Amino acid sequence: MRPGEIDEIRKLPLFAAMLPENFDALFRGAYVQSFPPQIELIREGDPADFLHVVLEGSVELFATWNNRETTMATVAPIATFILAATIKNGPYLMSARTLEKARVILLPSADVRKIFTTDTGFAQAIILDLAQCYRSVVKSHKDLKLRTSVERLANYLLRKDQQAGEQGHFDLKIEKRRLASYLGMTAENLSRSIRTLNGYGVEIDGSQVRITDRKDLAAFAKPTPLIDDPKC
Amino acid sequence: MRPGEIDEIRKLPLFAAMLPENFDALFRGAYVQSFPPQIELIREGDPADFLHVVLEGSVELFATWNNRETTMATVAPIATFILAATIKNGPYLMSARTLEKARVILLPSADVRKIFTTDTGFAQAIILDLAQCYRSVVKSHKDLKLRTSVERLANYLLRKDQQAGEQGHFDLKIEKRRLASYLGMTAENLSRSIRTLNGYGVEIDGSQVRITDRKDLAAFAKPTPLIDDPKC
DNA sequence: ATAGGGTCTTGATAAAGATCAAGCGAGGAA
DNA sequence: TTCCTCGCTTGATCTTTATCAAGACCCTAT
Helix, strand or coil: CCCCHHHHHHHCHHHHCCCHHHHHHHHHCCEEEEECCCCEEECCCCECCEEEEEEECCEEEEEEECCEEEEEEEECCCEEECHHHHHHCCECCCEEEECCCEEEEEEEHHHHHHHHCCCHHHHHHHHHHHHHHHHHHHHHHHHHHHCCHHHHHHHHHHHHHHHCCCCCEEECCCCHHHHHHHHCCCHHHHHHHHHHHHCCCEEEECCEEEECCHHHHHHHHCCCHHHHCCCC | CCCCHHHHHHHCHHHHCCCHHHHHHHHHCCEEEEECCCCEEECCCCECCEEEEEEECCEEEEEEECCEEEEEEEECCCEEECHHHHHHCCECCCEEEECCCEEEEEEEHHHHHHHHCCCHHHHHHHHHHHHHHHHHHHHHHHHHHHCCHHHHHHHHHHHHHHHCCCCCEEECCCCHHHHHHHHCCCHHHHHHHHHHHHCCCEEEECCEEEECCHHHHHHHHCCCHHHHCCCC
């Protein structure tokens, strides 16, 4: 682990409230590993032996069925993924692969499970984390069931613009075909959806997005905090 | 509350591990209410003032956006709903309405939040409950993104048949238009999907379902525990 | 510089699903 | 009983989205 890195991890909401001795015990059993791009870290269905923490690079969570595949989320530093499987001691419901070169900490699930039963602070943090995760998926589910693909794209762009400080321009930071899969459409359909949004104050050149008329876009997208506010 | 009912509630996994004095304190502040059918108990966006427990009847969780509405889940006795909003002290992400005459307990969210910070047993139970809820929604999300509407229906029928003991026949226990909304399709499309499944060993007359050829249906539906096993 | 591999876009077409309109049929009220 | 309502089904049509095919673009390695 890099110098200072452990302190950053200790500051993550999930770990901040742990008793120091438990934190130390948990991370003594940790493996830090570096992976090249496009490596499958986790295969859905496998037992959840490790809780993962992304330190560098980014990781894609995806799911498959019957030769189809869909992107569920991307995880960026510093964040954990697949906490619920670890807790339930069940199989992973999603697979994970590195998108770029990535460094990841693997924390043995058995240790996590053991510690949260005795460490109140850790248990509290897990509760908040799981509640947050749950609400995020519910929002995604509403997005998918209530909106068309163009509407999902429009709201996605508004969210990203907001996260980038409402500058009116930002970088997608994700391949278009992955974005398409994340949004629940094909790459071809994404291209055409972008075309459609050209008429509502959106210009996309490569990975550069410019929102030239946020009012117009918002009037089309009709964002609501109950779907689009990540903090809510 | 009816005699004996409080004991049933105490046996729910969510409450079973609570300290008796905390359980008693929590339920001293409870309201038991009876509602007629089609009453909105909760409106999405409202603050989560109460954790709800369904004692009798059934409750539909649904979400709306831009004049569209979709069924997210139905809750049957005895079960709680909208725990995550209570925990996070955030707005409800879903609305709830009674489907039939229903009796519901309302537990003040503030009490729930206060108690889980001190009662380890309760905290553990909440963790398991939230992890379960999270995984359920992830499964629904995979179902929706990876499968066509006919495939979703086919797998739904297999799940219900299994839950009814693999008898090969069971009652839908839900209006078709609600089932359609739950499965992410229109009522018309559900009718046609049923027609399609007639060719795979499924007969539906009113609310009575008969699976005459489970092999054939399963070969079409390709169920997987990673989407279709509610316990996994 | 250029050849090769990927991604992205575009067009044509097909499939899936939604909408609209009409009629059927079971159940409830007068 | 008859009428009415409401949910369900069916057919026709339209919209949305996916698929297939081809070409443009853009890296990158040689």
